[in-house]
Amino acid sequence: MSIVLGISAFYHDSAAALVVDGKIVAAAQEERFTRKKHDPAYPRNAVDYVLREAGLMLDEVDFVAFYDKPFLKFERLLETYLAFAPRGLASFSTAMPVWLKEKLFQKDMLLKELKKHAGGFRGGMDKMLFAEHHISHAASAFYPSPFEKAVVLTLDGVGEWATATVAIGDGHTLTLEKEIRFPHSLGLLYSAVTYYTGFKVNSGEYKVMGLAPYGEPKYAAKMMENLIHIKPDGSFHLNQEYFDYCTGLTMTNAKFDELFGQPARRPESEQLTQFHMDMAASVQAVTEEVMLRMAKALAKEYKIPNLCMAGGVALNCVANGKLLRDGAFKNIWIQPAAGDAGGALGAALAAWHMELGGERKISKAKTAPRDGMHGSYLGPAFSQQEIETRLKAAGARFEVLTEAKMIDSTAKALADEKAVGWFQGRMEFGPRALGGRSILGDPRSPSMQKTLNLKVKFRESFRPFAPSVLREDVADWFELDADSPYMLLVDGVKAKRRKKMTAAEQKLFGIEKLNVARSDIPAVTHVDYSARIQTVHADTNPLYHKLISAFKKRTGCALVVNTSFNVRGEPIVCTPEDAFRCFMGTDLDLLVVGHCVLHKAKQDKKLAEDYKNKYELD
Template identity: 50%
Template sequence: MKILGISAYYHDSAVAIINNGVVLCAAQEERFSRIKNDASFPELAIKYCLHETGFEIEDIDIIAFYDKPFLKFERLLETYYAFAPKGLKSFTKAMPLWLKEKLFIKQFINKKIKKLSASKSRNIPVTFPEHHLSHAASAFYTSPFKKCAYITVDGVGEWATTSYGIACGEKGIQVLGELHFPNSLGLLYSSFTYFLGFKVNSGEYKMMGLAPYGNPDSKNVNQFISIIKQHLVDIKQDGSIKLNMSYFEYPVGLRMVNPKTWEKLFGLKKRLPEEKLEQIHADLAYAAQKVTEEILVKLIQFVKIETNQANLCFSGGVALNCVANSVLYNQKIFNDIYIQPAAGDSGGALGAALATAYIGSRHLFEGLKEPFNPYLGPSYSNMEIEKVLHKHNCKYQYFESIDEVTKTTAKYIADKKVVGWFRGKTEFGPRALGNRSILADPTDADMQYTLNMKIKFREGFRPFAPVVCEEDYKDYFEESKKSLYMLFTSKVKKSLQKELPENFEAMSLEDKRKVVKSDLPAITHIDFSARVQVVTKTMNPVLWQLIQCYKKHTGIGVLINTSFNVKDEPIVNSPEDAYRCFMKSGMDILVMENYIIEK
């Protein structure tokens, strides 16, 4: 059975196609439209997935949409009614789109689909798994487990903001409990994101990166944690929460919180997006991160007792918080925790299709024997790449063998060059995993600043992730969860760490950033952590080979791996995207399949 999964209309619209339970392709609309976090109907991604699989629209048996629009509309109406007369402006803005498209999504999808058909196609049946079911299915049916506990934590689906239960290959996904809107851990975290001057639904990872700059022993941090617990959120022993809604505006407003109310509460002005970050902002981010971790630990302790399962699948936007994920893993409450690379709303397209394929069908899920492959998007031939290079009258080197490409690229990186690396299929999810990446030398103490300011054009405090071959992990990082998808953090090995100066906590954020913290300074965050991607020879053999070539040159088996994009743009998708990004940034080298371009 061929199923087309769709997520759309909130953020990170995406599409996936599966056939008889096997994932064939998946892609986010933003990669084609070039609109960051594009929420529109994913028409371009549908076209790609059909082309990739060779299917016509007529071949699709079922379309699966990642939530239930009528339930979501019910929540919207009930919320506006409960908070009336507040929210009139937000209500009048939301209603036209709901009444035009969202409420009649079945008809709207088939109308859009028919435009993609060469012939007069039939109406294709559309299923609507609940939002949290789509999230849970996206994790469980790409996991190595036959049976496990699951939790989903995000902003909000229809009504649920947190859910948990048992996922089983034979019986499907059993929901045991839910927490409902407006009480939401995801929206609590996003409220702090907003107050600290970052964009909601895309800036949460910036706040996560800022949090380690907070001083855990400072008066500010202790006071902020106390204020959060006393005034904003009541944390129950089972990990459920109750928010004090007098401090939040997101149920019916066009912003997360009233800045004046929060300014009075925290004694701190709301930061504007381009304002300088100070220590007090880092302290607040740290406090919010620690409260989030406390809630999640209580939640998985409760879920362990309730389900009595050995392993856990974690999904939803909150599962992209790799710092919290590592705290959960290191608690050793479950034997293992699995998170799929597109844990947020883009993965809902994949989960909707998988839920429709497996639940109530003859397909039996027994856990994947090999790790889930995240390389599910477009790839481009040498001929297509050469067309782009000729169009721009670009000089290049062409290499017949991939061995020559990796050897040459490794030497460039060893010579402190910054490389745009473009090959194979694009990654599904928000993180570049070595096919649409910027690669650089992790031993250069100035590289983190260079990448942030001259290449990515973003905040200087932002950390960079390392990529390491599986065999070499233990030489550079303390034992922790080894993540193929960059979803957990590890501490840099103690033997590689440098001693911090005595006055470190008194330094400014910028001065703290400049302190060399390890023998791999460009990938070592302020707390000696790193968001490590582990590469295996089977999952990404060319990247694995490149790292080994670099190791031969330098004796170091680690590279910086950051996404191939600049600030406020999606990760590059096509050769044209890659060339444009290369030319307008400070990158030195562009490698596209067998072609190497030197700036």
């Protein structure tokens, strides 16, 4: 038996993953345990958890694989500062002390931390493997995919030097073919506009994607003329005159402000205007243009029908949906933990297959998901007994129902337009809640989007919600007729489900559009009639499938609203106690944990805490 522990840490979204004989056993992000969003610290709790899940101690682990190469990253920093000197002194003097004191010694730090665990790591430096950042991403995309052979595309902000790579995966081999290097980065261009429109870099990018449909891509041409030169094959060059990230502490500079006619929006205090929505639409259009050109060129060059993707940009599900519809590749598989947390998994898989030469077994199952991710349900689960003990200790009042009754009463609550907290089975790995740690609602309700955004999630009212739809019914509600188990594809609501807008409604602009019911399922229909779809499969998450089936039986609607079980700025809940605290601090009506059902009206009101101001806004 060969055991590889994968770790990503010290930058953002630290995580741990365990691979035993090439099989993914467990993976989790540290933020879920420490309750600090994007926690970059050494993932002590996540490491303990993945080992516990496998019933192993750290001294039984054969290799520890880290997701990037710190020296290479340092080399990039030094060369960048030298290339731009004397500009960048402020940034240099901020970054260097951290590197000189800590980050350069990551290997030692890691080894020391590993020795501190109970049954500490017995191996030395020779048992520690370091994969390049983009190899970690590529490995996380290819090895769990259902393809024997595939083109692997990774796109993110930056790793060591690479910002985009193309590799070919074949059996257990993964060969890097080409790369685009820092400072030319599609991820950083998107982050620059995220910063400019007043959102947090590294976490607000998906808000920009959600804002884009409210705007028109009026500035896309200006961006392509001035900021980014895109070649026919999708490779690109960023004009550094407009960016500050190489030398400064911000993403964009005064010249960028001048080009678009106004300064960057101040986060939270300044109103979002049509201009910001148009900027979001424009950067989204540019991103899609790059990705579509890349996909076309790669499909033509390699003549392989399968594409795998990872890296933060691969979480851009709007672009992913367009890639699939474009048809350059027949099949697309995207790693659900496409961001840096997934690097832990990729590093472990790269170590097993590339370094140790481990064999790759591809699932031959005919039904989805035919991949090695186990539906991405790779986190902790709690037994019914454990749930009851934990909830009792937290002061919760609940009833315990049989599975059939629990499903029936949850489906009834959903049909009555109640907001339901749904906590079942193993926690998801990756940024999306997929029916393990979810907040659910009725998609037919015209007020559900507003209620969930403002009263439950405490977040911006423009943010859309996603549907979880039975796989067998997806084509009846959406234009998509493919598996999308990880909520990484966006497609249109079926024409027959759409509602025609009146002439007056068609004239509405921006967020005004939000209040118009655009379909039979308004809570999950974005202003451009699109939806971020999760297909629910009976063989991957049978309980969730049963719940949606029960809801369909009551209402005729084969889908529910699914959003992550957390409030703005909070990591997704991990334990029954986290779920109970969130339930008590928000306007959730019902909480279902295992077979325990909790009604808000029956709870002790003294246990409610000020949840709205508990977490720093993201």
